[in-house]
Amino acid sequence: MSAVFNFTFVPWFRSVAPYIHKFRHQTFVVGIGGEAIAAGKLQALVQDLALVHSMGVKIVLVHGFRPQVNEQLLAKGHTPQHYKGHRITDPVALDCAQEAAGQLRYEIEAAFSQGLPNTPMAGSKVRVISGNFITARPMGILDGVDFQHTGKVRKVDTEGIRHALEMESIVLLSPFGYSPTGEAFNLAMEEVASSIAIALKADKLLYVCEVPGIAQNPTQPVSDDNPIATEITLADARRIFAQAPEAEVPTDTGFYLKYCIKACEGGVERSHIIPYSTDGSFLLEIYVHDGIGTMVVDERLEEVRQATADDVGGILQLIEPFENDGTLVKRSRTEIERDIANYTIVDHDGVIFGCAALYPYFEKSTGEMAAVTVSPHSQGQGDGEKLLKRIEQRARLMGLKSIFVLTTRTMHWFIKRGFETVDPDWLPQARKEKYNWSRKSKVLVKYL
Structure with missing residues (x-):
């Protein structure tokens, strides 16, 4: 053999x-x-x-x-x-x-x-x-x-x-x-x-x-x-x-x-x-x-579903600690309410334990996976994988060919799940114009 x-x-x-x-x-x-x-x-x-x-x-x-x-x-x-x-x-x-x-x-x-x-x-x-x-x-x-x-x-x-x-x-x-x-x-x-x-x-x-x-x-x-x-x-x-x-x-x-x-x-x-x-x-x-x-x-x-207006408070409560320590960029209630249809959440018995948003950029057939958050109480239980899988699914249904993330602290988690590092110049023009060069976020992309 x-x-x-x-x-x-x-x-x-x-x-x-x-x-x-x-x-x-x-x-x-x-x-x-x-x-x-x-x-x-x-x-x-x-x-x-x-x-x-x-x-x-x-x-x-x-x-x-x-x-x-x-x-x-x-x-x-x-x-x-x-x-x-x-x-x-x-x-x-x-x-x-x-x-x-x-x-x-x-x-x-x-x-x-x-x-x-x-x-x-x-x-x-x-x-x-x-x-x-x-x-x-x-x-x-x-x-x-x-x-x-x-x-x-x-x-x-x-x-x-x-x-x-x-x-x-x-x-x-x-x-x-x-x-x-x-x-x-x-x-x-x-x-x-x-x-x-x-x-x-x-x-x-x-x-x-x-x-x-x-x-x-x-x-x-x-x-x-x-x-x-x-x-x-x-x-x-x-x-x-x-x-x-x-x-x-x-x-x-x-x-x-x-x-x-x-x-x-x-x-x-x-x-x-x-x-x-x-x-x-x-x-x-x-x-x-x-x-x-x-x-x-x-x-x-x-327990993974598209978010509704009723979930805005729970999302804010979930992401606030990660915004305070600099892991996530701060988002206002108004911004989350405006973009709520972009969000996917993990809901355990009415409590939100995870969230992620998908912002499509159709001109480059790609989408940004943003605000990726899993509660410390459920980390290591697969909620991050569930969110990623659902975001990939939503991206495919939109006809997108890839998804990308910007991160300063969780690069290795994404690399282990098929993402690869690219230069910020890879970003769609509209997203590149909003890129915070002082934050120096790593850009990672996954092709679907």
Whole structure:
């Protein structure tokens, strides 16, 4: 084994360890689009799910079957019918859906049962349990369109699912629900997964699908100049969804985002959109800090939020000691009230423990991270990192390419987090004109 491998593997494995500890005994609901299975990604996805399950994560897996149902319908000379993103399930479509679900469940169970030596599944012994855990109701008639056997989730049998999970089994569900009268209804995989996640109070909802995530500029295609936003707040997700065209096909911006928003509003801490096209994307999203797809998080859970006028007094109280000792430049109440929308705060039970402001300079595609403050009572607990991450996120959403800080005492903290020192002449002209040369602040920049 080469020394190079040793020196790369060991630090990587150590860096993953905190996530392994954190996620043990947590519950993940995973929705896999039928498109991923049709693209031949099932074996790799199952191997990754089995690996995560072996590290103590409880997994509920919901599979989709859109392309498989369409294929069967076309083979029978029947045209697939949809309205506003929902399948119209007539009797022929219902038969095709049941056939497709049976075939896919067989393939998924078989994949979890493999255990050949020298493969990732060797010795895995994964038990898979399926069942009638979803009670459904008919979607009915919408705009004069009768959806027939298409349904909506009415109730989730959380007790039954939890019992299966406590037996260290993976729970596998097809997007079907059953009425008290015994009727079967075709459901949307995305709705089933989000409803289960909410009902179980799951720690994560993850969609492994055909889209790479939400672009930093959602109106434009993903590219090197418009990469994926790795994390967006629930508030930003709502804004993006409101501005997106009506989501009718899975590649539309709002299609999966709608269900991520629903899950976060229902109490699920994190919802993810992950591309199946990248090998190992499920593992990369979970065990790598920045992930590979888009995570929607309710910022209230992080206790990090955009400041409001009601927070001005708390911000003044927080920064006053640092202004008095010269760490921060003095700011008046009037100035903070005027710029309050620029501020992000860390709020613990109504008390502000940290703040930072972002002032954009669009002419140079950069922004100043200013008034960075963490209370002495919470220093060393990660609040500074939370503020930096949120400021970076806000900067990316503004289309900025970098952020910079001016500091006299905390240079090393920023350097450790990816900033580099530049000459004050680097500053945007408008900011250079306000630079205090007698203070001799160091200028550090981080490229996003």
